[in-house]
Amino acid sequence: KNQVEQSPQSLIILEGKNCTLQCNYTVSPFSNLRWYKQDTGRGPVSLTIMTFSENTKSNGRYTATLDADTKQSSLHITASQLSDSASYICVVSPRLYGGSQGNLIFGKGTKLSVKP
Amino acid sequence: EAGVAQSPRYKIIEKRQSVAFWCNPISGHATLYWYQQILGQGPKLLIQFQNNGVVDDSQLPKDRFSAERLKGVDSTLKIQPAKLEDSAVYLCASSPQLGSTSISYEQYFGPGTRLTVT
Numbered sequence: 001k002n003q004v005e006q007s008p009q010s011l012i013i014l015e016g017k018n019c020t021l022q023c024n025y026t027v028s029p030f031s032n033l034r035w036y037k038q039d040t041g042r043g044p045v046s047l048t049i050m051t052f053s054e055n056t057k058s059n060g061r062y063t064a065t066l067d068a069d070t071k072q073s074s075l076h077i078t079a080s081q082l083s084d085s086a087s088y089i090c091v092v093s094p095r096l097y098g099g100s101q102g103n104l105i106f107g108k109g110t111k112l113s114v115k116p
Numbered sequence: 117e118a119g120v121a122q123s124p125r126y127k128i129i130e131k132r133q134s135v136a137f138w139c140n141p142i143s144g145h146a147t148l149y150w151y152q153q154i155l156g157q158g159p160k161l162l163i164q165f166q167n168n169g170v171v172d173d174s175q176l177p178k179d180r181f182s183a184e185r186l187k188g189v190d191s192t193l194k195i196q197p198a199k200l201e202d203s204a205v206y207l208c209a210s211s212p213q214l215g216s217t218s219i220s221y222e223q224y225f226g227p228g229t230r231l232t233v234t
Contacts, residue, residue: 004158043120043207043225044159089158103172104223106158 002027004092004107012113017080021110023073023090031095031102035064035075038087038109047075047088080114087111118142120226122208128232134196137229141189141210147171149223150183150193151207159207165191198233205230 004025013019025033032051036044048057048064050073057064061078077084087109094102121140129135141148147166151159162181164172168188176183180199185191195202205228212222 041227041230043209043227045225046222049222091158103161103164106160108156108158 002092002094002105004090004105006088006090006107006110008110009108010111010113012115013080015080015082015114015116019077019080019112021075021077021088021090021112023075023107025071025073025090025092025105025107027071027092027094027105029095030068030071031093033064033066033073034091034093034104035062035073036089036091038089040086044089077112080112082114082116085112085114120208120210120224122206122226122229124229125227126230126232128234129198131200131233132197134194135198135231136192136194137206137208137231139191139193139208139226141191141208142224145210145212145224146188147211148185148191149209149211150191151209153205153207153228155204162193195231198231200233203231203233 007022011019030052032049034049035047037047038044047059047062050057050066052068055066063076066073075088089109090107092105096102120142123138127135149164150162152162153159162176163183165185168185181195183193207228208226209223
């Protein structure tokens, strides 16, 4: 069964500190992996998208890594800011016959709280 | 570029009542999705449209949920009658094309409608 598991479930850090969020998936075959940020009361917004051939992608202070062999990804946030407080969702898209993308499979998210 | 619009933002109803949500996708986007997001969970796909045709509604509880996208633009999701377990955020998303192999294939989400069933 295609699944996406994230850890930790929640995390509290002080402003200015770094943190790393983890994602393990069992989706196979695999097309791409995304990290979304979801602020409270808002829809998810894409941070990074990586295909199976990429192992790192950055977007400002956000850096995602991917190990397709172990089916693990991480999202590293550098020099956290109060505005980073949100849920971070790992999303995997399976690769269908013919190479097209299947429907997105969402993890439950990690709730990050950045305190002053 | 205007984003995905949804209304209402919040709705409180009693169980067994009916409710409808509206979504206007980004202009020109052919594909429209409705997701249900229960508190503490990731979004779950309910239905996917390509223009005005249904591509995937395998996870839509069809005994009580219905959706339409008659003119291939905006869409309505209805619940009739509502149950307590329908309390969730209903997200609408749109994308330019269906099932592309390009990594630029992206889904853009609206702000959601938070439904509370009492």
